[in-house]
Amino acid sequence: MQDTSTVILDKKQIAHKIKRIAYQIYESNVDETQVVIAGIMDNGFLLAKKIKTEVEKISPIKVMLCEVVIDKKNPTNEIKTSLKKEDYSNKSLLLVDDVLHSGTTLIYGVKHFLEVPLKQFKTAVLVDRNHKKYPIKADFKGISLSTSLNENVAVIFEKNNDRAVLE
Incomplete structure (x- = not known):
């Protein structure tokens, strides 16, 4: 079977986008000593780890990583996190x-974290598809892409x- 996918970001471009997102995170948290970066499993968490590395390279900010497990087929199911609520309460x-498709996963993730008070709450994605079903946006994004509904973006x-890639 022939591969009909188109590479929209290569390794070097992804590294550049991650570095840029890290600088934006630093700028919006310049007065913070610690931030929590919560990545939605699987690829969102892999991206979060890469962002953590960059933020810690360019700033004195300590980053606490949090794995977020959301049932993407049924996001109303219980959301699990590797940190307890008190670990991220009153923090940035x-x-x-990785990709903001319809916004379903991200908005349910946002809802989960809003159960405790936070100093600041931002969202980040590598690719924003611009086909949202929910009123959610990415504060930091690597690339915005207008695609047709039948196209898929995979990181x-x-x-x-x-x-x-665009498939």
């Missing part, structure tokens, strides 16, 4: 996913071959 929090994190 960034919720990360693939592989050793030495990170890429985002």
